[in-house]
Each structure stands twice: as structure tokens, then as C-alpha cells.
Amino acid sequence: MTSDEHARLMRANQANWDARTPVHLASRFYGLDQDLDPERWFAAFEWEDLGDLTGRDVLHLQCHLGTETLALARRGARAVGLDFSEASVAAAAGIAARAGVAVEYVQANVYDAVEALGGRRFDVVYTGKGALCYLPDLERWAGVIAQLLRPGGLLYVVEFHPLLNSLGPKPAPGEGPELLLRHDYLGGEGPVPRDATRTYTDGPPVEGATESYEWMHGIGEVLGALTGAGLSVRRLRESEELPWPRWPHMNRTPSGWWRLPEPRIPLLYGLLAHR
Numbered sequence: 001m002t003s004d005e006h007a008r009l010m011r012a013n014q015a016n017w018d019a020r021t022p023v024h025l026a027s028r029f030y031g032l033d034q035d036l037d038p039e040r041w042f043a044a045f046e047w048e049d050l051g052d053l054t055g056r057d058v059l060h061l062q063c064h065l066g067t068e069t070l071a072l073a074r075r076g077a078r079a080v081g082l083d084f085s086e087a088s089v090a091a092a093a094g095i096a097a098r099a100g101v102a103v104e105y106v107q108a109n110v111y112d113a114v115e116a117l118g119g120r121r122f123d124v125v126y127t128g129k130g131a132l133c134y135l136p137d138l139e140r141w142a143g144v145i146a147q148l149l150r151p152g153g154l155l156y157v158v159e160f161h162p163l164l165n166s167l168g169p170k171p172a173p174g175e176g177p178e179l180l181l182r183h184d185y186l187g188g189e190g191p192v193p194r195d196a197t198r199t200y201t202d203g204p205p206v207e208g209a210t211e212s213y214e215w216m217h218g219i220g221e222v223l224g225a226l227t228g229a230g231l232s233v234r235r236l237r238e239s240e241e242l243p244w245p246r247w248p249h250m251n252r253t254p255s256g257w258w259r260l261p262e263p264r265i266p267l268l269y270g271l272l273a274h275r
Contacts, residue, residue, distance in 0.1 A: 001190060006136040009191055010109060013134055014084045015209035017064070020199050021087035024065060029201035029244065036099055038071035041129070041243055044255065046158055049235060049272045053077040056123040059148060061110050062131035066092030066103060072126065073101045082116070084109045111140060114147045121150040128158040129243075129268075130200075133165065133214040136191065138221055142229035149275040155231060157271040161238065162186075162218050164246075164267045177249065179260075187216040219269065231273040238266035 024030055054076030060069040063081035065088060073079035073096075081103060083089050089107040096103040108116030125148055135141050145155050168182035183192070191213040197205040223233060241257040242250070246267075250258040260267070 001136070009136065009213040010084070010134075012209070013212050014109075016206075016212040017083075017085035018087040019206050019209045021065070021085060021091050023199055023203040023206055024201050025091055027201035027203035029203070030065060030067065032065075032095060036070070036095075038067045038069075038074070040256065041068050042071060043158070043239060043241065043243075043257070043268070043270070045237055045239070045270060046156070047075075049237075049270060050075075050124065050126075050154075050156055053124070057121075058124040058126060059113075059117075059122040061113065061125060061127040062134070063092060063105070064088050066095060066105065068126070068129070069103050069105075070096060070099060070101050073103050077124070080104045080106065080117070080122075082106045082108055082110065082113055110135065111137075111144060113144055117148070120148075122148055122153060123150060124154045124156065125149060126156050126158075128156075128160075130160060132157070132159055132217050132222070134212075135217075136215050138217055138225035139228060142225040142231065145226070146229040146231060146275060149231075151275060153275050155226070155271075155273045155275070157222065157269075157273075159222075159269060159271070160242075161266045161269050162216065163265060164242075165216065179247070184216045186218045187221050189216070191215055219271075222271065226271075226273050231275055233271065233273045235270070235272040237270040239268040239270070240264045240266060242267050 056077050058072050058077035058079050060081045063069045063083045066081045069079050069081035086107050089105045093105045106116055125145055162185050166181050166183045166185045167179045194212045195210050197210055240259045243257050245258040250260055253259050
């Protein structure tokens with residue numbers, strides 16, 4: 001697939017996320033009409049890996065509504081959120097203003113982040129939880145990360161495990177509740193088209209641009225892209241917990257997150273690398 005074709009599909013995704021934004025703003029899933037607690041989207045190990053953020057320049061790529069960006073800022077970072085959706089960036093800025101938290105938001109495709117941010121460098125780049133699947137080219141992404149980081153800077157990817165993405169969230173008609181491998185774990189087979197009026201949240205149906213495209217990326221592909229761009233991997237964690245119950249039979253854990261009954265499988269991973 002050519003770069004022009006990738007750009008066309010990413011424009012479709014941008015329109016889809018513009019259409020999703022009012023749905024997510026109205027959802028109970030994000031709970032923006034309640035007491036805002038952005039740290040509920042973070043596992044404890046994330047803060048351990050990130051360390052003290054006081055006074056550090058932190059960039060959150062593909063930030064959507066900026067809930068995690070707020071948490072980074074509240075931890076003392078000079079936080080910047082970047083997203084390709086104009087509606088998401090506008091919503092995120094409003095949420096931050098209402099919360100009284102200083103965050104800068106920039107609208108740009110992640111591949112254009114270096115230019116959009118004026119060549120600025122950061123101590124930490126944070127990304128994940130449903131972000132990488134919307135990127136067709138991880139080698140290009142990793143090259144952008146390398147340009148965004150100061151020497152010695154950290155990249156932290158906290159992403160849904162490709163095994164999770166391989167398990168269909170709902171059984172097909174006539175199937176039982178058992179979790180089955182329904183999708184590829186490995187990438188390389190091109191974009192997976194989606195067309196749905198419902199997102200991962202509750203809320204009203206999506207109106208307008210309902211089509212989107214996703215790309216599968218195995219952990220090996222992520223590691224290869226980052227090391228190929230000159231980054232060194234410090235740590236890779238696999239976690240059995242998710243911040244919300246994707247399947248009805250998941251159990252609440254002491255952390256407030258959710259896990260499947262036995263057997264234990266990884267649902268989330270955290271990857272720490274440095275330049």
C-alpha cells in the first residue's frame with residue numbers, strides 16, 4: 001500500500017474520530033460530568049516506570065480527549081497533547097480549562113508531529129491504550145519518536161496487548177461465550193476496515209463518518225521499529241488487567257481494574273525505551 005493510500009485511510013480515521021468525540025463526551029465510560037479522576041486510566045506500574053515528572057517536558061501522542069494528558073500534568077509535567085482530530089483537541093482543551101490544569105494541545109497527524117511542534121524536543125513521549133492500531137507504518141512512527149526525544153529522553157508505550165486485539169469482543173452468532181482467536185496477532189496483512197455506529201464506549205450512536213481502519217502490530221514489530229530507529233528498550237511488562245471490563249465475565253481486582261478468570265493471559269503491555 002502506498003503512502004498516498006495510507007494518507008487517505010488516515011483521513012477517514014480522522015473524520016471518524018471527529019464524529020466519535022461528541023459520543024465520548026456524553027458517555028458514562030469517560031464520566032466527564034462527574035469528579036474528574038484521570039489517574040484511573042493508569043496502572044500503578046506506569047508511574048513506577050515513568051518516575052518523577054516534575055518539571056519535565058512530556059508529550060502525549062494521539063491523546064484524544066486528553067484524560068491521560070491531564071494526569072501527566074497533575075504529576076508536575078509540562079504536558080503537551082497531540083491528536084489529529086480537531087474535535088478531540090478542542091474538547092480536550094475545554095476539559096483541561098474546566099479542570100484548571102495547564103495543558104497545551106496541538107492538532108496534527110502523529111507523522112507530522114515534528115513539524116507541528118516546531119522541532120521541539122521532549123524528556124518523555126507517552127502514547128498508547130488504543131493508539132498504535134491506527135498507524136499504518138511503525139517504522140516511520142519510531143523515526144518521529146526519535147526526533148521528538150531529547151538525548152536520554154524516554155518513550156513509554158502502554159498499549160493493548162496484540163493477544164487482546166486477536167480475541168473478538170463479542171461471540172459470532174451461534175457461538176458460546178468462550179474467547180476465541182478471531183483476528184490476526186501479527187501485522188503485515190494491510191488495514192482492517194471497520195464500519196460501526198457504536199464505539200468502545202456507551203453513549204449515542206456515531207453520526208456521519210462511521211468508517212475507520214486499523215492495523216495489527218505484534219510486539220516484535222513494535223520492538224523492531226524502535227530499535228531500528230536507534231532507541232534502546234529498557235523494560236517490557238505484560239499485564240493481565242484492563243481499566244474497564246471488556247467482557248462481561250471479567251472480575252474486579254484490588255487495583256480497581258479488571259481481569260479475566262483463569263487462565264491468565266496478557267491484556268496490556270508497557271514498553272519503556274530511551275534515546
